[in-house]
Amino acid sequence: MRRQSGPANSDQRTHILDMSAQLFGQRGVDGTSINAIAEHVHLSKATIYHYFVSKEEIYSEIVINTLERLVEVLKAAVSRDDSPDDQLRSYMRAYAQFLDQNFWRFTTVLTGFGGIQRDNQRSRAMLLRRQAREIVRDIIRDGMKAGVFRKADVSTTAIAVLSMLNWMYRWYDRDGRKTPAQFAAEFADLAVQGLMQDGKSRSRK
Amino acid sequence: MRRQSGPANSDQRTHILDMSAQLFGQRGVDGTSINAIAEHVHLSKATIYHYFVSKEEIYSEIVINTLERLVEVLKAAVSRDDSPDDQLRSYMRAYAQFLDQNFWRFTTVLTGFGGIQRDNQRSRAMLLRRQAREIVRDIIRDGMKAGVFRKADVSTTAIAVLSMLNWMYRWYDRDGRKTPAQFAAEFADLAVQGLMQDGKSRSRK
DSSP: OOOOOSHHHHHHHHHHHHHHHHHHHHHOSTTOOHHHHHHHHTOOHHHHHHHOSOHHHHHHHHHHHHHHHHHHHHHHHHHTOOSHHHHHHHHHHHHHHHHHHTHHHHHHHHTOSTTOOSHHHHHHHHHHHHHHHHHHHHHHHHHHHTTSBOOOOHHHHHHHHHHHHHTHHHHOOTTSSSOHHHHHHHHHHHHHHHHBTTOOOOOOO | OOOOOSHHHHHHHHHHHHHHHHHHHHHOSTTOOHHHHHHHHTOOHHHHHHHOSOHHHHHHHHHHHHHHHHHHHHHHHHHTOOSHHHHHHHHHHHHHHHHHHTHHHHHHHHTOSTTOOSHHHHHHHHHHHHHHHHHHHHHHHHHHHTTSBOOOOHHHHHHHHHHHHHTHHHHOOTTSSSOHHHHHHHHHHHHHHHHBTTOOOOOOO
16 A cells, blocks of 8 residues: 555544544553554554554554643743743643643543553653643742742642643533633632732641 | 351452452453452452452442442541631541552542443442532532632532542552652642632632
8 A cells, every 4th residue: 555645644644543542541542452443433454554553653642742742832831921820820721721622632641651662652751741740840839939939849739730630531521611721710729829928828737 | 159257258358359459440440350350369260259240249349338438538537627628628638548548449439430330339339429529519618608718619629629639549659758648738738728718819810
C-alpha cells in the first residue's frame, strides 16, 4: 500500500488517535486490542497498521502529543497575567478547558503511562507531566515570595490544585449546565482565597 | 467441602478480599480473573469458590463493605466537632486516613462501579457514595447558613474537597515522609481558608 499524503491522510490518522483514546479511556489500554480499534473506527486492521506499527505507538503518541499541547496551552495562559492570583486562575481555567476539549485523550493521559513500553517515550511523558506541574508550582512559589500568598507547602498546594482539575475526568459532564471555565473559576476562588495572605483562618489543630 | 466457621474461615475470606482488591486496583476488574486471584492468594480456585460464587461477588462485597465503613468513619469523625471548619478538617483527616488504611479496597471503589452487575448492589453502592458526599455537603451548607463560610456553590465546593482526597489514590506514597493526616491538614488549610467569610479575595474575573 502506498502511503498517501495530504489532509485526508492526516485526518484519518487523527481520527484513529481520537477513537483509540476513547477506547483506552473507557476500557484501559490493556483492555483494548487493535481489532477493537479497527472495528471502532470502521477501518481494516491493515489500514490501522498503515499508520501505526502497534497499539503501543498509538498510545504513546496520544499521551505525548496531548501533554505537549497541554504544556503549551498552560504556558500561553499564564503568560498574559502579572499577579500570582490571576495566573493561578488562568492556569486552572486553561487546564479545565483543555480537559474538556481533549476529553478522551486527556483521560488516557490521566489513567497513567502503563501502556508506554519504550523508556525514552516514558521519560518524555514524565518530563512533560512534570513541566505542567512546574508551571503551577512556580506560580504558587512566586506568590509566596511576593507576599501575596501565605506560606504553605508548595508541593502539597500544587497537588491540591491539580487534584481539583484532574479528578474532573471522573465526574465532569460535557453536556451539563456548567462550562469547564465556570467550574475552574469556582475551584480557583477556593484555591486563591485559600492561599491569600490576608485570610484569617489557619490550621488550629 | 464442609463450610468451616470461626476466625480461620473469616480470616481467609478477608485475605481473599484484600488480595483481590489489590489486583482490581492494579489491573482493573476486567483485567482480573478468578485464576489470577487464586494464584495471588496461593489458594485453589475451588477454595475461592467455597467463599464466593463469582468474581463479581468478591468485587461487590469489596465496594459495598468499604463504602459502608467509610460512611461510618466519616459520621463518627464529624460528630465530635461543633464548628463547620473543625468538622471539615475532621472529615478530610478521617477520609485520608481511611484511604491510607484501606488502600487497595478504596482504590477499587474509586475506579468506579463498572464491575457490579446486579442492580440492587449497584444502587446500594451509589447510595453509600452519595451519603459520604452528603456529609461534606451538609458541613459546607451549615457553615454558609451560620455565616462562618462565605457563599459559594455547595456542590462544586464539595467536589473540590473530595477531589483533593480522592486523587490521593493516584499519587499518595504510603512509605513517604508525610502521613495522610498531614496531607489532609494541609488540604484542609486551603479549603477552610478558601471558604472562610473573613477572607478578602474573591473572584475578580
